[in-house]
Amino acid sequence: MKPYSSARDEFQGDAQVMLDANENSLGSAGPATFNRYPDPQQRAVKAELAKIKNVSGGQIFLGNGSDEAIDLLVRLTCVPGKDSILILPPTYGMYEVAANLNDVAIQRLPLTADFQLSDEIVAGIIASDAKLVFVCSPNNPTGNLLHGSAIEEILRGFRGLVVVDEAYADFASAPSWTTRLAEFPNLVILQTFSKAWGLAGLRLGMAFASPEIIGFLNKIKPPYNVSEATQQHALAALAAGGILTICATTCWWAVSGWPSVCRQ
Template identity: 40%
Template sequence: MFDLDKIVRQNIRELKAYESARSLLNLNDYTLLDSNENPFGSYNRYPDNNYPRLKKYLSKFLDTSRKNIFIGNGSNELIDLMFKIFCNPQKDSIFCFDPTYGIYETYAKIADVNIISEKLDDNHTIKKNSLNEHYKNENLKIIFLCSPNNPTGNIIDKKIIESVLSRFQGVVVVDEAYIDFCIEYSCIDLLEKYKNLIILRTMSKGLGLAGGRIGYALSSKNIINYFSKVCPPYNVSSLNEEAGIKCLKDPILIQKRIELIKNELATMETKLKKIKGIKKVYNSKANFILVKVQDPIGLFEFLVKNKILVRDRSNLVRDSLRLTVGTVPQNKLLLKTIEKYYE
């Protein structure tokens, strides 16, 4: 049975979350002279550390309780906080599949935490019995599952995710950064059942707010409380909070843009398969396409020469480039330039 307090670092269990005097009061009609702020300007006050307005709109957008939401300065900050909550340096471990989002490994190295990794199969799916030998490892604190996976674009079968959640006594993180493009595959419906589940989301991808740096975690109230303990105060600016709220106020526009991207993704997949230099187009549920190509270095350099920037992912998947879906003119230019290279 999952025991949260057992896997949280002892010093974090004993830590008290930062609280300002304001967080304990209803501030209507108060004269605010407590935080050494400049009395002039439109954004002269510190933000509310709990971000209740942003949580209100996110709660409505997600159809979930705001008590199960924690706001971060991008989802990368939340990954960093998880290492602080759960992982003892030079002792504990995290698990992730290969290839996947590289920031898990980066933060593990910063935190001086061991990394256990296993290769996905040739179709970038999880091999049968992959995790069996690791479930009883008492020093394994976090399993990261990225779905849709970056850089491959495929989803993880929810039955596999549920199996991991039910068998593992640590925390399972399902990174849903790209889930807005395939919302039907979200694990948000599993939150009530599995108290060891943390879902990571971002407003950078489907909601188009990468410059705003707003990420959020969805989890049990008890895990959310631990995020509050280790997070630095005022981690999201009032400016970014306002940008997030403005975005969430127009869900129809959000969905319209997502559908445009999905349609363009399908069009690009079809056209890429007809280009002779493209060896394979991997199926994607995200807003990007991973392609296996002839001469990836040459094609990458040719695209750069033509002022088109894509991502060379050959270090993760042999001979591959990752192509982000852009606007219709941008996608046409990309396809035309690739065709020109292979003429």
Template identity: 45%
Template sequence: MSTLIDTLINDNLVPLKPYESARRLFSGGQDWLNANESPFANDYGVDSSSFNRYPSCQPKSVVNGYASYANVTKEQLIVTRGADEGIELLIRTFCTPGKDNILICPPTYGMYAISAETCDIGVKTVPLKSDFNLDVEGICATDNVNLVFICAPNNPTGTQVARADIKTVLEHFSESALVVVDEAYIEFDADNTWATEINNYPNLVVLRTLSKAFALAGLRCGFTLAQAPVIQALLKVIAPYPIPEPVAQIAAQALSSDALERLQQQVSELNQEKAALAAALAAVDGITLVGDTKANFILFRFAKASALMAYLVSQGMLIRDQSKQLNLSNCLRVSIGTKAQNQRLMNLINAFLQEDAA
């Protein structure tokens, strides 16, 4: 059978490895601070009376609720299975396999490249500058790209992208490429959203998700925002029933006025915890904060990152090693947890340092 599979598999898939998600890398553990999830688990209920029926392709309650939340029209939005499906839909819709390319700016989210490679789409890279700002000149000097992916705030550096830089990129590619601004973490830096600019740029696309600030990573629900022609093109490619009925019901509840008020309270609490954890980490001898803290995580560099990571995992504390990323040697990323989880992390780091010194 393996010979048959080796014969049939698409040639472009042979050298690829599955994406190393946080859950795939590590299971178990006591504290999960490795996937940029929210530590909050909010209660929801579902009505099962219609589970015997196929769901709506684009559930009205979710479309209308998120359009209102994001200040766009319902024609400027498509609901997807997480922002990850939005990435894949854009690539499948606007790139021809074996011919076209996307552009990414590492270090950044890994699924842009993986989604492109699985679709036999080329990946051109223009690394971020040493201060993690966009290399605008390098981006604009790159031709033959259909999609430009910019993560803002960026994962894993936690840095925002200068608005003037994104504007320059949008204008440069106005006639040749879509510029995709991934706002998975925008609730932690809400004033810098590009959703409010969709009417001004026909080639602007914004990705959103309920996985981070909304505390619904398990739901797999995301959104792609753009002008209507982009959305209509994506609707040609998306599966007939992409959003399960339980997902639609919970997403609609999460977009109610009461739930959005709770969202703001939880974001505020996470931002306070983030500031406290950043200060505690910065005070540790040998630890240097890297990038910025515009999302729900902190990136830091430590010379013995590998040993520290192994020790934390052995103690049930899961964080994320980002050392393989471009210009992030010896860097670890920690998602913001509860006060108790953050304190346990610091206690374990201090215990490691004591053991190491001994």
């Protein structure tokens, strides 16, 4: 597929005006720079984020919330009316919504009574012909981390992409799976600015994967999927080190599944 391409994708250097974009040269009704289209690849944000996450910019995808990455991953890998994804209920409801929107079947392997991955569940995942398995850890809505050894076994045995959703990773003591990206070419990690960063209103989600997978996501995303305002606010938060400091010894998961956070 040939992706949509603008001059901002193709141009190397610094240009204040892109005549092909037909931007309003008289300025904006809002902030001064808002009359220009944003960087479609969000290079400045990715460069700062790469320093914090200890990954390369080519391993980062940014989208309109994690929900955009979920939808794009389903569309990238699944043929409508033919392929399926695999989910582990109870879990985040958007995986199922994205599958239904794209006419993709859903395989379900419920977690154990204590919301964990058993040997039987892992074996079922590995034997599945699904194109994606969504592994939410810490899980939403149960709040617990899934066993890392079980996730590693899935990564080594499952034939499709393993999507580890870490929206709540900043509230957990375990290291992020972004530290294992080099080991697993089929690994995709989802994170968000909505939770510990306290920026849910920005609608900015992150996906981390191999440069090849990120390249495919960039190929099929809308041209300007992250606004200039969102990029500016994200840069300001990254510069300020805006993530909440979490006191792991005293924070606990409430019965409802939502985290109690200690601000320091």
